[in-house]
Amino acid sequence: MSAEGQNFDVAVLGAGPAGAEAAIAAREAGLTVTLIDEQSRAGGQIWRAPFFQPEQEEIRKSPDLADGERMRERLANSGAKTLFGHRLWFAAPSLSLSTVAADGPHWMSARAFVIAAGTTERxxxxxxxxxxxxxxxxxxxxxxxxxxxxxxxxxxxxxxxxxxxxxxxxxxxxxxxxxxxxxxxxxxxxxxxxxxxxxxxxxxxxxxxxxxxxxxxxxxxxxxxxxxxxxxxxxxxxxxxxxxxxxxxxxxxxxxxxxxxxxxxxGLTPATETARLIGVPHSFQAALGGFVPELHADRATALPGVYIAGDCAGISGAAAAQLSGRLAGIRAAFDLGALDAVEFERRAGPVRAALKRADRFGQAISSLMTVRPGLAQAMPRETVVCRCEDVTRAEIDRAVLAGACDVNQLKSTTRCGMGPCQGRICSEAAGDLVAIASSRTRTCAGQWTARAPLRPLTVSELVGAYEYDDIPKITPLPG
Ligand SMILES: Cc1cc2nc3c(=O)[nH]c(=O)nc-3n(C[C@H](O)[C@H](O)[C@H](O)COP(=O)(O)OP(=O)(O)OC[C@H]3O[C@@H](n4cnc5c(N)ncnc54)[C@H](O)[C@@H]3O)c2cc1C
The missing domain is CATH 3.50.50.60 (FAD/NAD(P)-binding domain)
Incomplete structure (x- = not known):
């Protein structure tokens, strides 16, 4: 088991286009940066690194592979400390972060935290x-x-x-x-x-x-x-x-x-569990893929030191994700005093303009993918909605009839969303069905309350190998 308690100027979650670019931008401003990702290499979803060694010809023919290789090289040269194979399972508003990796638990703290956690497939x-x-x-x-x-x-x-x-x-x-x-x-x-x-x-x-x-x-x-x-x-x-x-x-x-x-x-749904756990307010916007964090200027949030970039702030595609990551990294550097106002504007201005164009493309695609109500309305009663806990549409309808009016009440009464995927796969369908059965809006049907651990983990991954007899037991009081 290993543990550490390092401090960084900036910690970034997610080494996809958004997170990798945020890390590079913050390093360019001279800050110490750590980049956390559960994958073994950088690239995120679209620029996912292959497990095999691609031929030059394959790289030439695949734009995603070529973009990924370029980004991995820039990241390697940036001087950011990368923590691959690390699952972030807890993040506190004080910006202390806990991960678990093959060699056990790690923790660290940062002065700024950029969340670039990507999406979940719907x-x-x-x-x-x-x-x-x-x-x-x-x-x-x-x-x-x-x-x-x-x-x-x-x-x-x-x-x-x-x-x-x-x-x-x-x-x-x-x-x-x-x-x-x-x-x-x-x-x-x-x-x-x-x-x-x-x-x-x-x-x-x-x-x-x-x-x-x-x-x-x-x-x-x-x-x-x-x-x-x-x-x-x-x-x-x-x-x-x-x-x-x-x-x-x-x-x-x-x-x-x-x-x-x-x-x-x-389509895709923004992966908001980390931002919700840390306390960033969210609102429902169907055209952006579901519940999205409320953002201030240049990807800042209501929480001091917390920035959000990429598709986890609303589906807009890889081009916009990369630019929003760069903007978040530059903004974090400015807020931490590493850039003065003139230099901040010089770096941020062109990125904002390019991001506007990329967002226009990304949001056209996202609105094309916005799921319409007919699919959920027509779902037969016997359809399994939560595959971890085997909860059907009929059980969801019954729970709503019995008084459940949001997804958390649904969870308490049916275990929908309580399995190993922690509700990531069924959350949108469950929310839509609660809204339909209760004749309320999707906003009212809500989101699961975010809880640690953000990723499934075993107790032995946290504390090392142990026997039952090692667990301290409280002796009951006599009488
Ligand atoms: C499975 C999948 C495949 C996709 N394939 C394509 C594609 O081929 N083409 C396309 O245009 N779009 C694709 N997309 C959409 C794509 O996600 C984006 O447009 C783009 O990759 C967004 O970049 P990003 O940096 O915001 O997020 P991502 O690229 O998703 O990067 C987020 C990173 O955060 C990491 N992460 C999240 N939470 C944690 C945690 N708790 N601990 C540790 N690491 C964490 C993930 O491992 C991931 O590497 C795909 C989406 C998914 C879900």
Whole structure:
């Protein structure tokens, strides 16, 4: 077991585009910086480092891999102390932080804390979603990028947003088989966002290349459709798909497709557990992916010394995440006295302007992915919503009928959200269902109260190996 109590000027959570850039910006201002991430290398989700050594040719062909390699090199040269393989499990408003790693617990303190914790994938549950062979759309990118693995057999790729096309094209290009692409959006909805998307022609071009790859591979496309059920005994055998109305309520059942894998996702939700635990106020904004922290100028918050950057402050994509991280790092440096007002403005001004443009692109994508109420409304009663605790929609409806009016009361009565994933997978679906059943707004249905540990951990990871007899026991008072 090891422990330490180092002090840093700036601690950053998350080594994705936002956190890595915040760390680099704070180092450029001469501050001591530590960067914490549970992954073994920097890159976050989009720039995830592969577990295999990529060939130069692979790096050249993959913009995400090339961007990730560039960022990892800049970070390595920055002088920031990186704590990879560290899970942050506690953060106090005094900015003392506790992590656990393979060699045991660590703690540290900082004068400023930049939270850049990224997102959680959102999947609106449907019958059969827990069958082996169903994998999240964003999780599929991890298989492809980090492990060089394609999902087995005939894959149905379904959901909403650009990840549908990135994953389907990625599977085709890696030699896999895509049975069909099922997109909740219609072409007219993509076209309506074209002016905002055209602000980043490089990213728009990347999307067009995915569409072209799918067309060349002859993949059938179903626009304005959803998966209503996934079927099979011990693993996926087929999926049912249906057309949807404007609220994404499925219409008639139109097609059953034989597949061995379903890669499905309904956008992303900001990962707010750290910001909530430390006490930053949040509010619900559907177009930004759910509950988001309330931000002051340049990514500062109501809590002195706490800054929030990247997708955990609202889904806006990697380009905006990187710029918001840089702004948070510069702002923290200014607030700590490492930059004077003139130098602060010189560094922050161009970043603010570029961030505005990147946000416009990111928020167009995010609004395209905003989940509409029809999906939750149509969810059959037997659908498992909390897969850790096996809680169905019928049990959620019953709990609301019995008086539960927010997700925390739901949790107390059903254990929904109390499993090992700590509610990260079911939180949005549970909140939507509570809002629907209680005829209240999503704001009223609320969020789970954030609790330490932020990541699952065992007692022995914290205190080392122990026997039951080692635990001090209180002797009961006589009589
Ligand atoms: C699984 C997944 C895959 C995705 N793939 C893509 C993709 O291929 N293309 C795309 O455009 N977008 C993708 N996205 C969206 C993507 O997250 C962002 O647009 C972009 O990566 C945001 O950058 P960020 O720095 O805000 O967060 P991220 O890149 O998500 O980085 C956040 C980092 O924080 C770390 N972290 C969070 N909490 C803790 C904790 N308690 N302890 C230790 N470490 C912690 C995480 O390990 C992660 O590395 C994906 C999202 C997910 C969830």
């Amino acid at each position: 999947i609106v549950p449907m019958p059969g979603v827990t069958l082996p062979g169903v994998v999240g759309l964003a999780a599929t990118t991890i298989l492809l990028k980090a492990h060089g693995v394609i999902p087995g057999g005939r894959v149905l790729v379904a959901g909403v947003g650009p990840l549908v096309y990135s994953v389907a094209a990625g599977i085709c290009q890696a030699g896999g088989s895509v049975a069909a692409v099922v997109d909740l959006s219609r072409p007219s909805e993509w076209l309506a966002h074209l002016p905002a998307l055209a602000g980043r022609p490089d990213l728009l071009w990347r999307g067009l290349k995915w569409a072209f790859a799918l067309k060349t591979a002859g993949v059938p496309m179903r626009f304005g459709h959803t998966v209503t059920a996934i079927e099979g005994d011990t693993r996926v055998k087929s999926a049912r798909i249906a057309r949807v109305d404007a609220s994404w309520q499925p219409l008639e059942q139109i097609e059953q497709i034989d597949v061995s894998c379903v890669s499905i996702g309904h």
